[in-house]
Amino acid sequence: xxxxxxxxxxxxxxxxxxxxxxxxxxxxxxxxxxxxxxxxxxxxxxxxxxxxxxxxxxxxxxxxxxxxxxxxxxxxxxxxxxxxxxxxxxxxxxxxxxxxxxxxxxxxxxxxxxxxxxxxxxxxxxxxxxxxxxxxxxxxxxxxxxxxxxxxxxxxxxxxxxxxxxxxxxxxxxxxxxxxxxxxxxxxxxxxxxxxxxxxxxxxxxxxxxxxxxxxxxxxxxxxxxxxxxxxxxxxxxxxxxxxxxxxxxxxxxxxxxxxxxxxxxxxxxxxxxxxxxxxxxxxxxxxxxxxxxxxxxxxxxxxxxxxxxxxxxxxxxxxxxxxxxxxxxxxxxxxxxxxxxxxxxxxxxxxxxxxxxxxxxxxxxxxxxxxxxxxxxxxxxxxxxxxxxxxxxxxxxxxxxxxxxxxxxxxxxxxxxxxxxxxx
Numbered sequence: 001x002x003x004x005x006x007x008x009x010x011x012x013x014x015x016x017x018x019x020x021x022x023x024x025x026x027x028x029x030x031x032x033x034x035x036x037x038x039x040x041x042x043x044x045x046x047x048x049x050x051x052x053x054x055x056x057x058x059x060x061x062x063x064x065x066x067x068x069x070x071x072x073x074x075x076x077x078x079x080x081x082x083x084x085x086x087x088x089x090x091x092x093x094x095x096x097x098x099x100x101x102x103x104x105x106x107x108x109x110x111x112x113x114x115x116x117x118x119x120x121x122x123x124x125x126x127x128x129x130x131x132x133x134x135x136x137x138x139x140x141x142x143x144x145x146x147x148x149x150x151x152x153x154x155x156x157x158x159x160x161x162x163x164x165x166x167x168x169x170x171x172x173x174x175x176x177x178x179x180x181x182x183x184x185x186x187x188x189x190x191x192x193x194x195x196x197x198x199x200x201x202x203x204x205x206x207x208x209x210x211x212x213x214x215x216x217x218x219x220x221x222x223x224x225x226x227x228x229x230x231x232x233x234x235x236x237x238x239x240x241x242x243x244x245x246x247x248x249x250x251x252x253x254x255x256x257x258x259x260x261x262x263x264x265x266x267x268x269x270x271x272x273x274x275x276x277x278x279x280x281x282x283x284x285x286x287x288x289x290x291x292x293x294x295x296x297x298x299x300x301x302x303x304x305x306x307x308x309x310x311x312x313x314x315x316x317x318x319x320x321x322x323x324x325x326x327x328x329x330x331x332x333x334x335x336x337x338x339x340x341x342x343x344x345x346x347x348x349x350x351x352x353x354x355x356x357x358x359x360x361x362x363x364x365x366x367x368x369x370x371x372x373x374x375x376x377x378x379x380x381x382x383x384x385x386x387x388x389x390x391x392x393x394x395x396x397x398x399x400x401x402x403x404x405x406x407x408x409x410x411x412x413x414x415x416x417x418x419x420x421x422x423x424x425x
Contacts, residue, residue, distance in 0.1 A: 088129065089337065092122045096371045111373055112177065117170050123177025124184065131185065141178050144193025145200040150179055151188035210415045217413045228406055235399045239390030243267065244403075247383060258288045264382055271389040278382055280375040283366065290363050298356035306339070306354050313346045336364050377420065380404075 088095060093110070110126060112119050130136060141148070156162040166183055169175045175183075182190045193200070232244065250260040261284060268275050275282060307329065311319050326335045340361055343350050350358040387400035408425045411417035417425065 088126060089331065092125050094368045094371070096374075117173070120170055120173075120175075120177035120180060124181040127178065127181040128185070131181075136190065138192050139178050139182075139190050140192050140194045141176065142194060144191075145195040145197040146193055147189065148179070148182075148191035148193055149188055150182045150191070153183050154188075207415060210413075214414065221410060221413070224409075225406070228403060231399045232403060235393070235396045237390070237392055237396065239267075239271075240387055240396065240400060243383065243386055243390060261285055261288070261379075264379075264386070267386050268382065271386060273382070273385050273389055278378040280370050281378050281382065283370050284375060287363065287366055287370070290359070290366070294360050294363060295356050296360075299360045302354040302357035306343070306348065306350075306357060309348060310342060310346060313348075336361060340365075 096111075108130065110123055112123055127136070127139060153162055153166060156165060166175070166180070170177075170180050178191055182188060195203075232240070236244065246255070246260065246263055249255045250257075261281060265275060265281070265285065267273075310322075314322070323329065326332070329335060339357075340350070348354075350361070384400075384404050387404060388397055391397035391400050408417065408421055411421060412425050
């Protein structure tokens with residue numbers, strides 16, 4: 001059995017880390033423990049006191065003491081680390097994958113949708129964020145070879161005219177998001193094409209021939225489409241007819257994406273198509289459901305209240321840093337990504353104090369899990385499976401395949417096909 005002296009030494013050792021502003025707490029804990037030792041006589045009671053003490057230190061006091069031990073300086077440093085990290089706003093894009101190859105080099109691969117002005121502007125903004133953080137020396141782009149010089153824009157002396165021409169080129173798909181950023185940032189030698197020079201030249205010549213014959217190709221495509229339409233009328237039965245009608249209405253903007261995907265999944269259930277093979281579609285349907293239950297007026301008010309509360313809790317220098325990083329809170333999509341962590345650092349219970357805002361931030365977080373490119377690919381795959389499942393004869397199945405394949409053929413002949421679609425083609 002341990003002596004009273006040994007037990008006292010044990011308590012002193014356990015509380016020796018409590019110093020500074022916790023000196024009074026240390027003194028109170030030790031006084032209580034020593035009093036127990038002097039007054040408790042039986043061995044069993046001493047063991048009980050020790051057990052309770054150990055429990056209090058390991059389970060009850062530990063988190064509270066740790067929380068108290070975190071200084072304002074620690075929190076400020078954590079806030080700065082949070083805000084100073086790279087955050088891709090959800091409105092610009094999302095990180096869909098990451099791999100480690102045990103190398104000091106970091107390669108960021110940005111997937112894009114060619115000739116789409118909004119996507120290209122988003123890429124320009126992502127490059128701006130990366131450049132601000134890591135000071136880019138080179139950006140490597142596909143579809144080109146060697147150094148790419150964008151200083152040609154400076155030949156247009158009239159600034160207003162120059163801006164108008166550049167924006168027109170972006171809208172028309174004549175310059176990419178990388179070129180747009182190179183021009184905007186005044187970094188004319190930032191870009192390097194990664195293609196093999198000889199192969200690239202061969203492909204440029206091939207592209208020239210395609211463009212030359214494009215009018216001839218486009219003149220024949222309506223006839224192919226008309227013949228395909230006749231085949232569908234002849235062989236498609238009710239199920240495939242309904243599916244065709246649904247996809248046509250959606251592509252023409254006559255039906256919302258919510259209703260469209262709901263009907264697709266309804267058909268899938270009916271035809272016993274396994275929806276677990278389409279994770280992005282499932283996630284998207286969950287998001288649509290969540291979005292319906294968000295009160296955006298309340299979100300706006302609670303966001304203002306939360307920022308005011310953070311302003312009161314933060315030192316002025318930290319709040320100023322927050323304003324700098326979010327451009328005076330104008331880049332709200334960038335702020336949303338950090339609000340959960342900031343709230344945790346300052347012990348603000350979002351679920352209890354700001355329930356609607358908490359719901360919205362959860363929605364934003366879930367939205368990041370969806371890969372838009374995969375969503376489009378899954379939609380195409382689901383329609384293909386539904387067409388086959390609705391087909392009652394081999395002829396109907398063949399027409400379903402041709403109908404699906406037509407879009408790939410058209411993209412291929414007009415040089416608009418993606419690498420993934422080309423692999424399927």
